[in-house]
Amino acid sequence: MLLTLDLNDPRPLHEQVAGAVRRAVASGTVLPGQRLPSARELADALGVNANTVLRALRDLRDEGVLEFRRGRGVSVLRPPDGREVLRRMARELLDEAERYGHRPEEVIEIIKELS
Amino acid sequence: MSHPSRSLLVAGAWTATVTGILVAVPLLLRDRLPEPLAAHWGPSGRPDRSLPFWASFSLSLAVWALPVAIAVCAHLRWNALRHRAHRRTLGIVLGAGAAFAVGTQAITLAANLDRPGWHEAGPLGWRAFLLVFAAAAAGGALGRAAGGPGPDEPLVREPVVPQAGMRLRPDRRTVWVSSASNGWVTGTGVACLVAAVALAVAGGIVAAGVALVAAGVLAVAGLVVLWVSTAGVRVGDGGLVIAFGPFRRPRRTLPLATLQSARAEERRPSEVGGWGIRGLAGSVTIMIRAGECLVVRDLSGGELAVSVDDAAHGAALLNGLIARRAPVS
Incomplete structure (x- = not known):
């Protein structure tokens, strides 16, 4: 699975890792029922602590995206809620807009132009 | 003299010398050996089986014929002497094979020398076998060193279209984690x-x-x-990491700086000669299961393939990382 972390993201690391896993599941590269790599492997690849990854995975389990099974590791239960994914993407879009000095109203204008 | 032909001369001279020793020594000592000879030793260290002189003589030549046959086939089929990795592999085969053949013959003859019958042959315990295996390891190491010098022509391969590289943003860290198991x-x-x-x-x-x-x-x-039943594979800023077995140890890392391109390819065990780690250095496949493999090519043209799910994404990320590295180097 492909995971991307934003190096300038000010949010806590476990939220960022959860976001990366959520995006990977939402993109369909890991389908419901498929197993995720172990927390250890994800942590080694991302260069973060294994506990951080575990916390992120637990958050996603509480969200209903992942399922923990004893002896079978972590697998995808269902893709994340579309509205939830969009809300997070919109949050990132607003942050990006702020970096370029645009207010939310202007972003809404842009969206209206596009749709 | 060009280097491949010099390597060929060295390999030929080595083969002739070892064959000469394996033929001459038993013939010279034949009068001092019992007939038949003790040829096999039990766990107690006492001889428990015998062979006539000529059978024993042929057996030691057959032991040596195997590495020679491998080397000749490799030379004829792949022109193996042109590439350092192949020369080293052949050096290991010929060096270890020679030490093993000469070593087993030497301990057999020494145990039989000047004995009235094969039952009275000297004992051979685990120390003697350890000695032979140590000699084979040393022979292999010497052979590897002998294969080192000389030119290293890039392996000529049919051009393949590598996976298109992923576009990567400099402020993002993108990694790919996958695995295969059977x-x-x-x-x-x-x-x-x-x-x-x-x-x-x-x-x-x-x-x-x-x-x-x-x-x-x-x-x-x-x-x-x-x-070799399972492997974890990951791609990141450090390059490609392959971790073997259920415990993901040991690991093999191929740094980004040594890689040229990557692609995904379907491979089957029947094409690469079975499961496990297959092929000569320079063209190795880590075959866990039939199907998708991630194939990487290094700067000297050698290729390494590993069975892994979702290989296309891994190849795309590797090529993206390689492309990002290129302008700097």
Whole structure:
């Protein structure tokens, strides 16, 4: 699975890792029922602590995206809620807009132009 | 003289010398050897089987013929002497093979020398065998060193279209984590271990040494099989990391700086010669299961392939990382 972390993201690391896993599941590269790599492997690849990854995975389990099974590791239960994914993407879009000095109203204008 | 032909001359001279020793020494000593000779030693260190002189003579030549045949085939089929990795592999085969053949012949002849009959042949314990294996390891190391010098022509391969590189933003860290595993191979490995434990327990009860030895062999076989039953593969800023076995140890890292391109390809065990680690250095496949493989090519043209799910994404990310590295170097 492909995971991307934003190096300038000010949010806590476990939220960022959860976001990366959520995006990977939402993109369909890991389908419901498929197993995720172990927390250890994800942590080694991302260069973060294994506990951080575990916390992120637990958050996603509480969200209903992942399922923990004893002896079978972590697998995808269902893709994340579309509205939830969009809300997070919109949050990132607003942050990006702020970096370029645009207010939310202007972003809404842009969206209206596009749709 | 060009280097490949010099390598050929060295390999030929080496083969002729070793063959000469294997032929001349037993013929010179023939009058001082019993007929038949002791040819096999039991676990107690006493000889337990004999062979006529000519059979023993042919056997030691046959032991040597195997590495020579491998080297000749490799030379004829792949023109192996042009590439350093191939020369080294052939050096190991010829060096270790020669040390093993000469070593087994030497301990056999020494044990039989000046004995009236094969039953009276000297004892050969585990020390003698350890000595032969140490000699083979040393021979292999020497052969590898001998294959080192000389030109290293890039391996000529049919051009293949590498996976298009992923576009990467500089402020993002993108990694790819995947794995492959084979239920049948895992099952075989576990079965070997279970059988080893059962044999060890049974052998312990009836105090049968042979059962314990068999249990040891089965246990080692089971561990080796388990070790290639699954692999974890990841791609990141550090390059490509392949981690073997259920415990993901040991790991092999191919740094980004040594890689040229990557692609995904379907490969089957029947195409690469079975499961496990297959092929000569320079063209290795780590075959876990049939299907998708991630194939990477290094700067000298050597290729390494590993079975892994979702290989296309891994190849795209690797090519993206390689492209990002390129302007800097």
